[in-house]
Amino acid sequence: DTEVTQTPKHLVMGMTNKKSLKCEQHMGHRAMYWYKQKAKKPPELMFVYSYEKLSINESVPSRFSPECPNSSLLNLHLHALQPEDSALYLCASSQETSAQETQYFGPGTRLLVL
Amino acid sequence: GENVEQHPSTLSVQEGDSAVIKCTYSDSASNYFPWYKQELGKRPQLIIDIRSNVGEKKDQRIAVTLNKTAKHFSLHITETQPEDSAVYFCAGNFGNEKLTFGTGTRLTIIP
Numbered sequence: 134d135t136e137v138t139q140t141p142k143h144l145v146m147g148m149t150n151k152k153s154l155k156c157e158q159h160m161g162h163r164a165m166y167w168y169k170q171k172a173k174k175p176p177e178l179m180f181v182y183s184y185e186k187l188s189i190n191e192s193v194p195s196r197f198s199p200e201c202p203n204s205s206l207l208n209l210h211l212h213a214l215q216p217e218d219s220a221l222y223l224c225a226s227s228q229e230t231s232a233q234e235t236q237y238f239g240p241g242t243r244l245l246v247l
Numbered sequence: 248g249e250n251v252e253q254h255p256s257t258l259s260v261q262e263g264d265s266a267v268i269k270c271t272y273s274d275s276a277s278n279y280f281p282w283y284k285q286e287l288g289k290r291p292q293l294i295i296d297i298r299s300n301v302g303e304k305k306d307q308r309i310a311v312t313l314n315k316t317a318k319h320f321s322l323h324i325t326e327t328q329p330e331d332s333a334v335y336f337c338a339g340n341f342g343n344e345k346l347t348f349g350t351g352t353r354l355t356i357i358p
Contacts, residue, residue: 164344175336175348176291189344223290230344233279233298238290 137239139224145245148214154242156207156224162237164230165207167199168223170241176223182207183230214246249274249341253349260327261357268352270337271319277339280320281346282311286333294335295322324354332356 137158146152156165164183168176181189182201196218198210207224221241227234250273260266270280278299283291297304297311297320304311308327313320324331337349 173334173351175351178345181344183344233340235281235293235296236346237293238283240290 137224137226137237139222139239139242141242142240143243143245145247146211146214147247148216150214151210151212153211154209154222154224154244156209156226156239157205158226158237158239159205160226160228160237161204162226162228163204164227164234165201166225166227166236167207167209168225168238170221170223176238180209181230188230211244214244216246219244219246249277249339249345249347251337251339251347251349253337253352255352256350257353257355259355259357262327262329264327266322266324266327266331266354266356268322268335268337268354269319270321270339270349271317272339272341272347273318274339274341275315275318277341279340280311280313281338281340282322283336283338283348284333285336285351291336327356329356329358 140155167179170176178191179193180199185201196213200208223241224239225236227236253270281296284294285291295309295311297313308325310323335352338346
């Protein structure tokens with residue numbers, strides 16, 4: 134399996150809802166990432182996990198809560214989001230977090246916050 | 248901090264002609280430069296990458312050149328086809344766990 138998968142593909146939620154995004158990879162990668170991408174912009178890094186431990190949090194608001202239950206899974210828990218949080222949320226993985234490792238992206242979850 | 252500038256922001260090319268996208272960076276610590284292609288509504292997909300120990304890499308119609316002294320790298324697509332239409336992002340990994348992306352180039356191939 135050489136793919137990163139994400140569920141759901143689309144998500145619509147109200148500002149008072151709690152939802153979760155899921156990401157899975159079976160490539161044996163030990164680094165996993167969450168990105169946020171707005172229309173016509175590059176992906177913007179949110180979190181990095183290395184060996185199931187959070188190594189980078191790019192000053193993301195606490196209404197976004199990441200979780201890495203095991204080396205293959207990455208979740209992003211969402212609570213009390215704002216309309217400006219509507220975006221494409223991309224998961225990625227790489228063998229390690231070292232400087233020359235290729236990152237492979239999942240298809241993303243398109244989130245709309247009403 | 249790290250910064251990657253990408254030009255042009257939009258590029259229209261006649262089918263069969265070549266397309267060139269350029270990126271410059273400010274931090275000399277980067278050793279790895281991937282290029283991603285993102286079609287509308289799809290994930291970014293790695294199309295080619297180059298590491299600092301080489302100056303050029305080619306894969307069929309796609310090539311990347313790197314000039315570390317001048318701190319710039321370029322994507323070259325030859326014999327362009329309609330399916331090459333997409334947004335292309337350059338990126339650099341500046342010695343840490345993060346990829347810094349360029350602002351993107353929307354490439355349109357005119358049939």
